Amino acid sequence: MNEWAGGLASRVSSSQPDVAANVDPPIPVPDVAGADATRGGLPRRVDLTMQQKLIVDSSAIADLGLRTAIASLVGAAMLPRVASAALRPRDTRAERDAASFYAELGAAKDPELSFPAPTEPPRVASRPANPIAEWTAHGPVHNIRFRSSFEAINPTVREKRRGYERNNVVHAQHWQHGDGPRPTLCLIHGFMGSAYLFNGLFFSLPWFYRSGYDVLLYTLPFHGRRAERFSPYSGYGYFADGMSGFAESMAQAVHDFRSVLDYLEHTGVDRIALTGMSLGGYTSALIAAVDDRIQAVIPNVPVVTPDAAFDDWFPANLLVKVGNRVTGTNREESAAASAYHSPLNYAPLIPKDRRLIITGLGDRLAPPEQAELLWRHWDRCAFHWFPGNHVLHVSQPDYLRRMTRFLRPFMFS
Template identity: 30%
Template structure:
């Protein structure tokens, strides 16, 4: 893996016994407690026992910590109803051993994962182990929720990639990726509905996206068949009658609903305390634009042309949102993105020359590397069998890569933060974007992907970015 240092495999790790014994404890209670006891015990028990044994017998497989964390989290959650089946004492024991197994999953992940060149070393602690385990648990859920493509799907993708590669090269887009992105039309009269949620007044802005892939581009007709995705959506929180700076906030993978987006981006702080206006666009295939049961479904299925079109449309829609904002004010506008949103913030900074600042939080920087890191081994074998290598995929995604385009705003207006022990977006992704951005100010925090808000240095960086760029007086 690019940028990783090889670490020796640790045989017979002591932490393996914790999930192993926790799994045995769950399964020991099951036989004598009837059907309800069995149903409560079998999933966390099997996951914990299996992952504990795997830590001992198959060290080095990064999926082990994911399933250990998932089983432990289920164990803690199932312990409460288990109290009514096995009694208070036994229920508390099951909760305790499950919590210990959760920490053990984080310890194992920290032990097993190699460090990254140019990134500070993680400082081992139970607090950090708990944060890493939270990442591993979420990662297990994300990976399991992705519908696996078939061999025929992969063969179709390979044909599309071959055809698209020839087209992109002929058009000069691989050599100059910025040319792939067309300037969108102005956004003059979007539809705006007033909404209220949890005491917060906000507006739902929606409009016909108007984005279409280039004529005769592979995957074009399939992309246009996603009807829900044709309508762009954004949540707007603004001060009435006041000319305030704006912050465009870009959500992460599987987000895209007002309940989640407005909770993560804290309008109580940015809007009410700092006095800013906010606009939160929904990325393609997310939220109301989803094409499946789950927000974001289809984005990371290794369907390369869909992924390229999703990013191209994201840039198109966000640039239209910025046009709408700038028609109302001459105040500065900045962009702040998290995770997948950090990738989009970084890419937008390469296409819009007038942003006041770009804050990329725990940002993905290389889609291909993420897919090949987290993809199930069976899917990766099929990709290899049909001839779709990581290098071929990376070449085609140059047109949407923030590592291939250059940011248009000055170096001193670029900001990044990344988790040293991030398991969802490994630290080498953040490091590579930081290097491409000419090493601007960055905060490395001793934490994981989902815990950035718990670290004061991150919050200070965001505050400093907003003040230094003139978004906050």
């Protein structure tokens, strides 16, 4: 097991333009064309071809079932907290105080205040990954971990958050070439979707690796090996502690990823692109407003206003309403508190020409209107749509080609 600690090393330039020129990922899924949005935004239904309409409609129906299943799991995580608030007035006051705390932070619109940077680089331990990971990447792969230096933003929950031992160890998987640091593509997974193998295959990361990138897969708080013992599923902890729990999980996700950036920088990486799906898209968009070391950012099917998106997430939406009624929190107060961790609340630090948003027209977990809100906030940057839903990314080769063309000037110039 190898360890390193210390200051940041000087940046080392890295370039592989010959291998990065390929823009045709060879993956066996239907290659149905999507397109970039116009200045007016996403296409109208009348603008779609018959094939695209059929795919959008059928994938939207499939997404409704998935949304209900996920909302049921989220609701199960929320239920004990709602019940506790209903039975114990002290917990009710705590929820109201938490809402006021995060609303005040959000109103300041100051990312440095909301998301303080790590004060020291992480002490990273690295060990070779299993043979399946190396077979998938067709190259050397290491699993890394380090102790999180995150302290809860809200002082009243710091002691409780420190007690999450497994969650406070950060995990990631790093695919590296053997000839020194390369431009690195970082991926943040979606809710419940932390498995490295799944994400590597879903996003064709072996192809990006063969195209010249190093790859890093980052594990969000309470997911995978960061899930607390006896958690019923990966990601359970995000919703188990009410409004403050979700806010602090988002803050920790940002903080720990910035420690990952410190690690990459220390190893000589000078070009880093970030993409993420769903909750990972939400997180990547937020990171783009907090840390300017990212060369390019690509949120994929992101949610950007969770409080509004939850309105359609039956049965979790019922528990949100019950919880707000029990604590006496109205919709405006809840939205103000949620603004604390929304990328819509902060100006992006990444230049406009280095932002690309991807959305599926049939998505019903993170409806395309959510991505369109981010697009408008991001000054109508590059915006690509595909005719599929949240997890059935029909025409994925089309948007992977779009990603490749978008990234090449920043990563391999």
